[in-house]
Amino acid sequence: MxxxxxxxxxxxxxxxxxxxxxxxxxxxxxxxxxTDKFPDKKLAIVSCMDTRLTELLTAALGLKNGDAKIIKVAGAEVSHPFGSVMRSLLVATCELGVEDIMIVAHTNCGAQHMSGHGMIEEMRTLGVSDERIEFARHCGIDFERWLAGFGDTEEAVRKSVDMVRNHPVMPPRVRVAGFIMDSVTGELVPVDC
Ligand SMILES: [Zn+2]
Structure with missing residues (x-):
């Protein structure tokens, strides 16, 4: 301990x-x-950090080391047009030859229905002082909204696909598609985007 x-x-x-x-x-x-740094399948995937997907994601997609750039964040969300996920996708497409991007969310995601208010309560339990929480509320972002998850998984995937597809400097040859993976069977279901 x-x-x-x-x-x-x-x-x-x-x-x-x-x-x-x-x-x-x-x-x-x-x-x-x-292998080398260039993805053999010219593919980048944005998926969730969920531990159920650690090996399931690549196994269910038939990917091996060297095949794809895989970016993993809570909820598989591309939440900001100039955040680190979007930056990684631009590096992948402009520097590393990626032509296909898959956004892969999954069923029963921990980020679904996550509330900013609830997480702030957890912070208090873990010893973060009210003073620091107040400070974070005044850092120029909507703190509770920033912490919050999404309601509808399909809607979240559509939003991420839209953000990547319509990003002002995303090369036009890049194809972007959205999916939801079954967290148990690995089945990939396309989302109409
Ligand atoms: Zn998840």
Whole structure:
């Protein structure tokens, strides 16, 4: 159990990962993953950070190391036209040869129905002071809305597809499509966008 205030290097999780990593490199286990930075399928995917999708996403899509640029954020949402997801997509399309973009949300996403108010309550429980929460409310954004998830998954996918497809500097050759993946079976259902 970690003690608050202790340096993160004391984390047993990270220590375990570092031990595995030393072994991985020593055994040359990386050799089966060797590839270059250009995605073989000229594909970028925006999907959710959900742990159910960690391996399911690539397995269900038949993708291996080197095939696609995969950007993972809560809710698979492209929420800002000049945020880090959009920037990554521009790097992928302008620098790395990507021609297809898939937005892949999924069923029972943790970001669905997430409320900004609820998360602020969780922050209080985790020791964030009211003073800091108030400060965040005055940083030039609608703090609660920024924290909030989405209501309808299809609608969220359409919004993200629309933002990418109609971004002012997205190269015109790029095709953008939206999908919802079943979090259990991996079935991919297209969203009419
Ligand atoms: Zn999710």
């Amino acid at each position: 970690s003690i608050p205030g202790e340096p993160s290097s004391a984390s047993p999780t990270v220590e375990g990962i570092l031990a595995h990593n030393r072994n991985f490199v020593e055994q040359h286990a990386y050799e089966q993953y060797e």
